[in-house]
Amino acid sequence: MPQAVTELPEYTLVRSRRRTLALEITPAGQVIARAPLKMSQARIQAFVLEKAGWIRVHLAQARRQNQLAAQAGRLTPEDIQTLRKEAEPVIRERVHFFAKALGVTYGKITLRCQRTRWGSCSAKGNLSFNCLLALAPPEVQDYVVVHELCHRKQMNHSPAFWREVAALLPDYPARREWLKKNGPTLLNCTPFVRQCGIMSNKWGDL
Numbered sequence: 601m602p603q604a605v606t607e608l609p610e611y612t613l614v615r616s617r618r619r620t621l622a623l624e625i626t627p628a629g630q631v632i633a634r635a636p637l638k639m640s641q642a643r644i645q646a647f648v649l650e651k652a653g654w655i656r657v658h659l660a661q662a663r664r665q666n667q668l669a670a671q672a673g674r675l676t677p678e679d680i681q682t683l684r685k686e687a688e689p690v691i692r693e694r695v696h697f698f699a700k701a702l703g704v705t706y707g708k709i710t711l712r713c714q715r716t717r718w719g720s721c722s723a724k725g726n727l728s729f730n731c732l733l734a735l736a737p738p739e740v741q742d743y744v745v746v747h748e749l750c751h752r753k754q755m756n757h758s759p760a761f762w763r764e765v766a767a768l769l770p771d772y773p774a775r776r777e778w779l780k781k782n783g784p785t786l787l788n789c790t791p792f793v794r795q796c797g798i799m800s801n802k803w804g805d806l
């Protein structure tokens with residue numbers, strides 16, 4: 601009996617300073633392998649090949665879900681693009697404004713659509729924001745911006761960190777509460793990103 605040969609699925613390789621290898625299927629149906637900078641091509645290909653079945657199943661699901669989304673009101677990848685375009689200039693302007701008020705610097709600003717977090721701030725000061733913020737009230741957008749910028753002073757959620765937030769936004773608890781209450785509904789509007797591999801899928805700390 602000849603052995604069935606599995607073909608290597610098509611994928612896009614994205615290398616970054618990460619420690620683990622992971623596969624992701626975007627809502628638009630793109631397969632992305634996220635790998636550490638120095639991991640060998642052979643090892644990555646072997647992993648993709650090993651997950652070929654998982655990729656086939658989830659690509660089919662992504663297609664099906666995009667059809668359903670169009671019917672059920674879940675945001676489509678095109679909707680997300682539109683939101684990103686709307687949110688980007690607003691967020692940039694707010695970051696600029698509050699960074700000045702706080703006296704902090706920042707690096708790159710990225711807007712992406714994520715199911716798990718509203719914003720993040722790297723050790724280098726690169727900021728990332730969820731484009732679904734376009735659907736939140738301006739005062740909540742400001743809270744997320746201020747929260748991330750305050751991490752430029754305190755890379756933690758210590759009382760000192762919250763004092764920084766409160767100094768700029770004394771009413772931040774109400775804004776935070778809005779996000780806690782309504783955030784999950786907003787995040788549920790997003791198309792699913794399917795991930796496998798060794799993932800660190802941390803929930804946002806907001």
Ligand SMILES: [Zn+2]
Nearest residue numbers: 747751805806
């Ligand atoms: Zn935080």
